[in-house]
Amino acid sequence: MSPGTPAVLSAVPPTALPTAADGSPGFLSPSGVEIVFVLVGVVVLGAAVLCVTTPRLVRAALYLVVALGGLAVQYLLLTAEFIAWVQVLIYLGSVVVLLLFGLMLTKAPTGPSPDANSPARPVALVVAGAAAVLLMVLVVDAFRTTWIDLETPHGLTADLGTSMFRHWVLPFEALSLLLLAALIGAIVVSRRHAPGATDGAVPGSGNGAASGAVPGPRDRVGGEG
Amino acid sequence: MEPTAPAALPVLLADVAGPAALGPGDVALRLGAVLLAFLTLPLLVGQAEHKVMAHMQGRVGPMHAGRFHGWAQLVADGVKFAQKEDTVPAGADRTVFRLAPAVALLPYFVVLVAIPLGPGTLVGQVIDAGVFFVLAVLGLGVLGQLMGGWASANKYSLLGGMRTAAQLMAYELPLLLAAASVVMAAGTLSLTGILDAFQWWWVPWQIIGGIVFFVAGIAELHRPPFDAPLAPEEIIFGAFTEYSGLRFALFLLAEYAGIVVVSALTAVLFLGGWHGPFADQLGWLWMLLKTAALCFLVIWARVAWPRLRVDQIQKLAWTVLVPLALAQIALTGVVKVVIS
Numbered sequence: 001m002s003p004g005t006p007a008v009l010s011a012v013p014p015t016a017l018p019t020a021a022d023g024s025p026g027f028l029s030p031s032g033v034e035i036v037f038v039l040v041g042v043v044v045l046g047a048a049v050l051c052v053t054t055p056r057l058v059r060a061a062l063y064l065v066v067a068l069g070g071l072a073v074q075y076l077l078l079t080a081e082f083i084a085w086v087q088v089l090i091y092l093g094s095v096v097v098l099l100l101f102g103l104m105l106t107k108a109p110t111g112p113s114p115d116a117n118s119p120a121r122p123v124a125l126v127v128a129g130a131a132a133v134l135l136m137v138l139v140v141d142a143f144r145t146t147w148i149d150l151e152t153p154h155g156l157t158a159d160l161g162t163s164m165f166r167h168w169v170l171p172f173e174a175l176s177l178l179l180l181a182a183l184i185g186a187i188v189v190s191r192r193h194a195p196g197a198t199d200g201a202v203p204g205s206g207n208g209a210a211s212g213a214v215p216g217p218r219d220r221v222g223g224e225g
Numbered sequence: 226m227e228p229t230a231p232a233a234l235p236v237l238l239a240d241v242a243g244p245a246a247l248g249p250g251d252v253a254l255r256l257g258a259v260l261l262a263f264l265t266l267p268l269l270v271g272q273a274e275h276k277v278m279a280h281m282q283g284r285v286g287p288m289h290a291g292r293f294h295g296w297a298q299l300v301a302d303g304v305k306f307a308q309k310e311d312t313v314p315a316g317a318d319r320t321v322f323r324l325a326p327a328v329a330l331l332p333y334f335v336v337l338v339a340i341p342l343g344p345g346t347l348v349g350q351v352i353d354a355g356v357f358f359v360l361a362v363l364g365l366g367v368l369g370q371l372m373g374g375w376a377s378a379n380k381y382s383l384l385g386g387m388r389t390a391a392q393l394m395a396y397e398l399p400l401l402l403a404a405a406s407v408v409m410a411a412g413t414l415s416l417t418g419i420l421d422a423f424q425w426w427w428v429p430w431q432i433i434g435g436i437v438f439f440v441a442g443i444a445e446l447h448r449p450p451f452d453a454p455l456a457p458e459e460i461i462f463g464a465f466t467e468y469s470g471l472r473f474a475l476f477l478l479a480e481y482a483g484i485v486v487v488s489a490l491t492a493v494l495f496l497g498g499w500h501g502p503f504a505d506q507l508g509w510l511w512m513l514l515k516t517a518a519l520c521f522l523v524i525w526a527r528v529a530w531p532r533l534r535v536d537q538i539q540k541l542a543w544t545v546l547v548p549l550a551l552a553q554i555a556l557t558g559v560v561k562v563v564i565s
Contacts, residue, residue: 058372058376078256081354082414085361086357088362089361092365092368094394097367097368100389101371104375110378156415157353157415
């Protein structure tokens with residue numbers, strides 16, 4: 001837990017007055033939260049750069065953990081507590097585990113794999129740099145005069161649920177439809193190879209295994225408790 | 226367990242107006258109490274496992290260390306582990322290999338902060354989306370095992386890591402669905418809020434979800450009968466094959482800390498946590514008793530059942546636990562609509 005998060009310490013909104021109401025705050029004399037925000041941002045940026053430059057595949061996934069975890073801390077600093085935990089649950093707990101599982105199924109070595117570099121690196125660098133600059137200009141220009149009041153928590157679960165299921169029901173339903181379509185699509189794509197692939201995957205063991213990718217143990221089952 | 230922490234906390238908290246008045250000393254005290262619980266409870270479970278397993282198998286277990294029924298056996302084990310050489314394989318990714326035990330152990334400490342021990346403010350930290358928090362952080366521990374499995378440069382470690390990942394992905398879903406059922410019943414994601422809303426008839430109402438949650442929790446910890454990722458007869462010791470000395474001990478400690486955390490979470494979500502007679506004074510005792518009873522069940526399961534095969538583990542998750550959890554959610558929804 002980062003030390004500079006007073007807002008997440010209490011489930012009940014504290015009775016403190018909103019201090020940022022009068023006059024717009026400036027960039028000079030930053031508060032502790034702002035300093036921590038910038039520092040964590042630097043860590044996230046560094047981890048992201050290392051993620052795409054390291055020659056070791058698994059380390060790239062682990063740097064991704066650092067970058068995504070840093071983003072969760074940023075959410076916390078902005079008092080969006082619920083989003084922060086969702087970030088940890090979905091991205092760190094599931095997506096990265098899925099990535100690592102996928103990597104383990106490949107022949108990637110424990111050491112560096114220099115041949116994994118694409119010859120299109122300079123082009124990718126230019127495109128990524130241009131996209132980053134474009135996004136930065138856009139976000140800075142759009143939110144330059146907007147200030148978030150850190151005294152009151154903004155990301156409480158109840159508030160979030162109310163706004164999502166009162167005001168944003170339609171986008172929410174559209175998104176779930178999209179995800180359902182993706183799910184069905186994935187099943188259809190994976191079933192196309194089914195007749196040849198599943199026969200030889202787990203012979204002799206119960207053929208109802210949901211994940212055919214797991215190599216089943218063909219040897220005896222350990223009888224010791 | 227440690228008598229000082231539960232006794233000292235209410236005294237100090239009596240004159241604290243509310244959560245907004247948390248001082249740095251109070252935070253330090255709470256973290257200290259959680260750390261103390263984190264360091265003692267897993268060892269208690271480990272010692273209980275030694276003795277309970279032994280008596281269930283017609284043995285007496287450790288008897289000599291510490292003179293009285295071998296109470297100091299785990300202390301002796303710790304000294305032994307600390308003396309052993311800490312080896313790193315030549316082909317390993319040294320940094321990741323060394324970091325892995327810490328990554329496996331730390332999440333359980335962080336989770337323990339959010340679990341309420343008693344009524345009111347007898348909790349390390351009230352977190353608004355507490356259920357989300359504990360389940361999210363709980364899932365991080367597996368990263369340590371995956372790191373260890375990969376960085377060891379050993380085929381058995383890699384196999385163990387793959388089985389670990391497959392098992393986690395299968396059991397994360399029923400775990401979340403079962404927890405979601407309680408969240409629906411209470412109408413809040415906060416662990417303290419869930420306990421405040423708890424009624425005794427929730428236990429029979431949520432019993433299916435409770436069983437699913439507990440079984441999925443045991444499976445995420447790779448406790449027998451779900452220990453195919455370790456499976457000493459097949460793949461030596463899975464992701465921990467190459468570890469020795471203190472780092473290996475840390476992995477083992479993570480397993481026992483996980484037992485404590487999963488049992489405590491099951492007690493909070495499905496058995497009413499601190500609720501019981503004289504809950505205002507004895508709430509912490511009820512919570513500890515329920516947690517201890519569930520820990521005993523975890524140990525019992527290890528003695529009672531042989532190890533499940535990898536495909537049987539997957540089959541149990543997808544064809545039994547997920548449908549049961551969904552049925553529990555439907556039941557919760559129906560009852561919730563009827564009584565409101």
